[in-house]
Amino acid sequence: MNQFKNVALAGGGSIGVAFALQFARAGKSVRIFEQSPERCALIPGEIDARLKMLSAAGLLEGEPEVVAARIEVTPELQSAVANCDLVVECVPEVLDIKRELFAQLERHVAPEVPLCSASSALPASSFCSELAxxxxxxxxxxxxxxxLIPIVELVPAPFTDAAVVQRCSAYFQQVGMSPIVVQREVEGFVFNRLQGALLREAYCLVRDGVASVEDVDKVVRNGLGLRWSVIGPFETADLNTRGGIAAHARKLGPAYERMGKERGQNDPWTDELVANVVAQRRAMLPLDQWEARVEWRDQQLMQLARMRKEHAANDASS
Ligand SMILES: NC(=O)c1ccc[n+]([C@@H]2O[C@H](COP(=O)([O-])OP(=O)(O)OC[C@H]3O[C@@H](n4cnc5c(N)ncnc54)[C@H](O)[C@@H]3O)[C@@H](O)[C@H]2O)c1
Known part of the structure; x- marks a missing residue:
């Protein structure tokens, strides 16, 4: 049930082409439905160029031409979705376009096949509610x-079948992606909510003359982002403070609450909320393994440091 072979992508822009590469390099057959003749003509060249790039970086199994041969581009929806096991819609973020396309997909795609949308902000309930x-x-x-970025957020609408969500999760894992299931529809899902929180503060810091645009980016590039490529914000807090995240919340919670209030935000880390986070962290990492995990983090950061050093040396010699 969780095996699949054929993927149909609707829309061959940035995301449609990029998804096609990911599915094809994992061995799947891909058909891209693209309505613009200009885009249809451009897509094969884009695919070839990116596959060669991935291959040169040692990130492609098999020859680029072999992987490229798994991808077809067509201006006809019906031939794109014939015999497909999964559809991923990647058309522009415009409600009416998505609504119309999903109505067409419903007519032409066998009823057991999941219909996904790559939407960044529009929830499925805004354009699928009327479908049978x-x-x-x-x-x-x-x-x-x-x-290159493996995360994929699966966001069911209230009416989505949980079994379909699980099947899609297995499909995306099968092609080397890292799916999470967002528990309910919220604007921006998780990725853009986290990104938005940082970006909103970054704008405030520049507005208030605290830091330049370059320096904000530097703090992320050479600080937060470096760490976040290895561990997330919860694990960071957990590993940065002896006693773990419970101790972190006790020591730094009040300062973070003041910073939030300065921005008109009032979302205190209540005892109940902290207890929930602590319980989840301790289930993943008992405190007696804390030291070992801190060492693991440092090993990961050392690998990154080595890579950055080599990269800087290569840049300097070119
Ligand atoms: N670009 C990003 O960073 C990003 C990241 C995550 C998700 N998304 C989401 O993915 C979706 C696609 O974004 P994109 O950046 O690839 O857009 P894009 O504009 O690059 O590509 C959209 C493609 O869809 C085609 N198209 C338009 N209407 C169509 C239709 N009815 N049938 C078939 N093809 C049609 C267009 O010709 C175009 O080639 C959007 O919902 C977007 O929000 C984008």
Whole structure:
């Protein structure tokens, strides 16, 4: 049931092409439905160029031409979706376009096939509610480009069948992606909510003359982002403070609450909320393994440091 062979992508822009590469490099057959003749003509060249790039970086199994041969581009929806096991819609973020396309997909795609949308912000309930087979519809929001950023957020609408969500999760794992299931529809899902929180504060810091644009980016590039490529914000807090995240919340919670209030935000880390986070962290990492995990983090950061050093040396010698 969780094996699949054929993927149909509707829309061959940035995300459609990038998803095609990811599915094809994992051995799947891909058809891209693209309505613009200009885009149809450009897509094969884009695919070849990116596959060669991935191959040169040692990130492609098999020859680029072999992987490229798994991808077809067509201006006809019906031939794109024939015999497909999964559809991922990647058309522009415009409600009417998505609504119309999903109505067409419903007519032409066998009812057991999941219909995903790469939508960044529009939830599935805003354009699938009227469909007779709406239980197979959900969001599969990737990072850009999905052939280099593995996260994909699966966001079911209230009417989406949980079994379909699980099946899609297995499909995306099968092609080397890292799916999470967002528990309910919220604007921006998780990826863009986190990104938005940082970006909103970054704008405030520049507005208030605290830091330049370059320096904000530097703090992320040489600080937060470096760490976040290895561990997330919860694990960071957990590993940065002896006693773990419970101690972190005790020591730094009040300062973070003051910073939030300065921005008109009032979301205190209540005892109950902290207890929930602590319980989840301790289930993943008992405190007696804390030291070992801190060492693991440092090993990971050392690998990154080595890579950055080599990269800087290569840049200097070119
Ligand atoms: N670009 C990103 O960073 C990013 C990241 C994650 C998700 N997304 C989401 O993915 C979706 C696609 O974004 P994109 O950046 O690839 O857009 P894009 O504009 O690059 O590509 C959209 C493509 O869809 C085609 N198209 C338009 N209407 C169509 C139709 N009815 N049928 C078939 N093809 C049609 C267009 O010709 C175009 O080639 C959007 O919902 C977007 O929000 C984008």
């Amino acid at each position: 087979t709406r239980q197979r519809c959900l969001i599969a929001h990737p990072g850009n480009p999905p052939y």
